[in-house]
Amino acid sequence: MSEHETTADSEHEPNRRDFLYLATGMAGVVGAASLAWPFIDQMRPDASTLAAASIEVDISSLEKGSTLQVKWRGKPVTIRNRTDKEVQEAKDVQLSDLKDPVARNANLDANADATDINRSAGKGKENWFVMIQVCTHLGCIPLGEQGEFGGWFCPCHGSVYDTAGRIRHGPAPYNMELPPFDLTPGKTVRIG
């Protein structure tokens, strides 16, 4: 019987079985591929996680030199009313001294320079500073007002950030990120 089929296989004209073989095979592949997607997609952030993507914070009581920490998307966001000294120190840094010269500010162009003004809340609001307080190395939470530059210091692997949250030295590759935000000085900030 097997002999019968092997000789037939190589020589015969395409018949109904060949057609069915191809058609069911293709249907199976397409079906399996499209069914696989929901199984992968269910693992991505769900609707409730995405819905909690925006928060509004009252910053009226935030004096100069004080910091507020809020949780946004499960991560700590630091809101700091920087002192004039901190702003001045950050302004004085040359771009060429920075390990990462990109602003990493979600409110600006993706390749904007990491100048202090680009890292702050913008012109006239230079003292206001909103940043995701997560080390860009492996996701630890750096400690505020510490380290060589009086900015942030990550206790995990020793990354040092300045008062504008820019990486100065240590294993972290990038400046800490700034979330999308809308800030009214002395009133509120909307994050997300």
Next chain:
Amino acid sequence: MSGDHSTYAPRSGFTKWIDTRLPLPRLMHDSFVSYPVPRNLNYAYTFGGILSIMLGLQMLTGIVLAMHYVASTDQAFTSVEFIMRDVNYGWLLRYLHANGASFFFLAVYLHIARGLYYGSYKAPRELLWILGVVILFLMMGTAFMGYVLPWGQMSFWGATVITGFFSAFPAVGDWIQRLLIGGFAVGQPTLNRFYSLHYLLPFMIAGVVILHIWALHVTGQTNPTGVDIRKKTDTIPFTPYATIKDALGMSVFFLVFAYFVFYMPNYLGHADNYIEANSLKTPAEIVPEWYFLPFYAMLRAITFNLGPINSKLGGVLTMFASILVLFVVPWLDTSKVRSAVYRPVYKVCFWLFIVDCLLLGWCGSQPPQGAIVLTAQLGTLYYFGFFLIIMPLLGLVEKPRRLPNSITEAVLSRRQTSAGRPAGATAAPEDRG
């Protein structure tokens, strides 16, 4: 190897009835009773049996722990404390499970070291070895996800750091990381899915273990001489000889295990994991469980950029490569001689490799500063050098010692030479390794 040694003869009418319908008793008898094993197996060959018992024990304790554990970020930590204090024998079950993971890894590392020493990965056992590496991979995934479940500080930050590895990959990294943790940071979706997968993976391991044993029984065991089985006197039946040797090995292993469980159950853990997870506060230092320390050291050893690859991605790639390299070991080793017993230079390189792994483990446990970083870098260099340079080149230049003609000859010559020596100094150690 299997099939031609069957001595199974069903006696009663019932076993004959079974044998003609589902010959499972025959399969068991042929695999674990009459199955021929080399007569010179030493105690390094008992870890396979120990590992199957450990897998069974982990599944058993895990299934009962799952009856009391709650996979919720609000309750996970308290439910573990509840298991420790309120559940009858909960403390014993949890300590068995937690220390069981450590001893599972201890046994698997000794099992792998035995394979590297006696060249167990060489033809025709490549697939057997690869299946073993697959099991190691699955074990690592299972252990990592299990460590997250108690929802302590180390659980949370370990999960953050490890899933953070994936963000190192350009373009798709963040997408993959969010896919893994189901959010923007480790949280409820992460805990829930890790619990589900931690329950699933051991059954997948069990499946691969069956393939591993199947492949073993097709090619047969290696042995300390590395010489193939040539005649009937080279082998002895699995039962009672190997069974009783395995049983003694297990007894000693489980005595040590029991000592840890009953007298120092938290010795291998980290105190920070008895603090509930806090997503706003990172522990002073994040350290993985001891069995991941060498890989962690290699991750942190890459502190420099390599061309377009930044230090973070470089570290992650190095760590993954340190395990992936095991898959190709059968083709990296060019030596025709299997056992390190007859390879004087390889033997030294092998023991250096073991020391190197221990050194890397120590580096992984220390804060990455100063000399530790340099030590870890040199350790990483030797780790990869052993596989990628020593293994291929040594096989070409090393002059191996003369191999015995058969296992029987090796065993008998040892007996003759030891006859005239005082007891204790007996037996050429090179034949046992």
